[in-house]
Amino acid sequence: MSEVKGVAQKGRFKLFLERRKPIIEDWKHTFYLWKSTTLAMVGTVIIFVFFGIAIFAPLLTSYDPIAQDLDNRLLPPSSQHLFGTDQYGRDVFSRVIYGSRVELWIIFIVSIISVGIGTLVGIIAGYFGGAVDEVLMRITDMFLAFPRLVLAMAFTASLGPNLTNTIIAISFVDWTVYARLARAEAIKVKSQPYIEAIRGLGAKNTRIMAFHVLPMSISPVIVQLTLRMGTIILTAAGLGFLGLGAQPPIPEWGAIVSDGRSYLVQQWWITTFPGLAIAIVVLGFNLLGDGIRDILDPRLRR
């Protein structure tokens, strides 16, 4: 006991760190791998810049992204308007900057909803197996049997085209991927002896699923999520372009591209800059996703 007290006097924080040394070492190793993977670093930088722009949008531009200024329509890029102006005289730069907030919001909500539904369905199906598995997986197959964009379009068209419904529609199309992944992992994990050992201790199914199966099944889902964030943006932009997503004057990138498409030949800047923004961010997420997959791959780790 006296020894314990002696340790306690060293300071709780120090003790905390000491005990968690293996975890900290593990994180250090992860960070090292991260640094040594060039493409993952590039992806990380792009995503950080994207986040930064979304957070500090008002500081980066002095123009209101939705205020019309019909005297200054269709101005080419200049020092006044970096990306030029559109047919209503709105500053394209400012619209692209503020658009990052819209995209970020879409990604955030879609990730939470689709990963939530997907892992829940997948883990329940995989853990219980049998009839539960069959029913849940056939429902998943029904969703998978439709082309994604068409299904998302059908959802938004029936719910009414606006940003919230776009998010709901993309989430409902996207969850199947995570459900399949989580199910495959859950099936693998549930037959492990340590899960039976925990059952032998008297744990409830819900406890086993939440605290033991879920943490072991989540990493491929996270990797897939990062890889799919690009796709989420593309789907949102696609819906926006088709007029089914965010409604004007919300500066959603796909919608901006759509706004400028009739001016594409003469006033190329209206579509080009938001298009580039989409491309760069999608690329960034894909690089990051690939990097995370490599870093988490146990065969490459040590």
Added chain:
Amino acid sequence: MQTEVTTQYLIHVKHLKKYFPTKRGLFSSAKYVKAVDDVSFDIPKNSTFGVVGESGSGKTTLGRTILRLIEPTSGTIRYIETDINSLNSKELRIFRRKMQIVSQDPYNSLHPRKLVKNIIGEGLKIHFQLSSEEIYEKVKDILEQVGLREEHMFRYPHEFSGGQRQRIAVARALVLKPEFLVLDEPTSALDVSVQAVILKMLKDLKRDFSLTYLFITHDLAVIDYMADYVTVMYLGQIMEFGTKDDIFLAPAHPYTFLLLNSIPNPDPRIKKKKVIPMGEIPSPIDPPTGCRFHTRCPYARDICSNVEPEMKEVHKGHFVKCHFPLG
């Protein structure tokens, strides 16, 4: 050891059966692997009840079925007065505190992403309302009991050797203060030198915690060291049952005799007895008719292949399932 008259029993197993259905083809009817086929025995309190048999004899299935980790096909399992089979899932979860298992494979039986503290503390969190300090103290105490130290609490399973992992698995079971522990080949994955240390520890823990063991193994030397009673299993059935001395000194079943005969003796001066070739264990899907052992038995006669022998008592407390017991 208690005398015969006052022997108290902890576990009563009656006519226990566990059949696993095999994959059914489109045109064939379902077949069953008879892993445990009509097994009955009683385990005396505070004893070590050994179960030996070759791989495929159903001993692991037996251990897991008694704890209802797999549902039995039929038969009853009683724990003193409680019928374990009739417990509903909630009652069973609560009851699990009293009976724990230590499995064969220490490399896969511990959650790879959890700290030892949480692996051992899990059962406490499930069964008791304790503060994290209380859990910490209990985990620390039990770790010391199994020969590990406080600092091991904050490590992951992969940082330990096989023997240490098996100690952690034992600690996880014992922290709940169970009365009955199934040890399913707890040392078969360990080095021989580590085996001895773990077996010694298990013996000491049995005394300190007044435990009852069901000790499953294929290693007769281990059974000789650990067990008070020995059950010999073959193709899902009990062939012979008795005290350790009955089995080792006066085996009555030809199978037991052959098993004992197959132990290599390190003394070169002892003349090797004639070794009788035994062949492979038959499939438990279509076990032989009559006595299950007749296909490999050197003493088999006509009756053995047709009539299943009854369990008979050759002398007090020593049972054998054979038409022509030895000795």
